[in-house]
Amino acid sequence: LMVWLRRCTHYLFIVVVAVNSTLLTINAGDYIFYTDWAWTSYTVFSISQTLMLIVGACYYLTFTGVPGTATYYALIMTVYTWVAKGAWFSLGYPYDFIVTPVWLPSAMLLDLVYWATKKNKHSLILFGGVLVGMSLPLFNMVNLITVADPLETAFKYPRPTLPPYMTPIEPQVGKFYNSPVALGAGAGAVLGCTFAALGCKLNTWTYRWMAA
Helix, strand or coil: CHHHHHHHHHHHHHHHHHHHHHHHHCCCCHHHCCHHHHHHHHHHHHHHHHHHHHHHHHHHHHHHCCCCHHHHHHHHHHHHHHHHHHHHHHCCCCCCCCCHHHHHHHHHHHHHHHHHCCCCHHHHHHHHHHHHHHHHHHHCHHHHHHCCCHHHHHHHCCCCCCCHHHCCCCCCCCCCCCCHHHHHHHHHHHHHHHHHHHHHHHHHHHHHHHHC
C-alpha cells in the first residue's frame, strides 16, 4: 500500500509541476508583442522557465535516481506546451515549434552533473543549478532568432487587451537592453540552486508524508 501511495503521490507531483510549468511558459514568447518592454519580458520569462524546469526536473531526477530523467521531464514540459500552444496555433495565434525544445539542452546538463558526480545531491543542487540557470537564457535566445519580426507580428496579431502591469509607460530602452541574456543568466544561476534544492526537498517531503 505504501509503495502504491508513494507512486501515486509522485505522479501527482509530476503532473502538477509539469502542468504549472506549461501554464507559466505558455506566454513565454509574448515578449514579441511588448515591443517597448521586449528585453524586460525576455529576461523575466527566461528566469521563470529556468525555475519551473529545474524544480520539476530535480524532483523527478532524485525520485528515480536515474540520470536521464531530467531530460525526460523537459520533454514532458515540451509536449504539454506543444499541445496547449498547438491549440492556440490552430486558432490563428502565431507560434513556432522550434521554441520550446530549448529546455532540453539545459535539462541534459542537469542529467550530466548528476551522472558525473555519481548521484551526489548537493553537487546536483550547486553545479546543476548554476549550469541550468546560466544556460537556459542563452538557449532561450533561439526564441528571438526564430520568431517572426516582432513589429510585424505585433501588428499582424494585435492583442485586444494588455494587463495594466504590462502597459508601457514609455519606451524602456536602457533598462534591460544592454544584456538580457547576462541578466537572466546571473539571476538564474543564483535562483537555480535554490529551486534545485526545493526540487530535491520535495522528494524528501513526499517520502515523509507517505511514511506518516
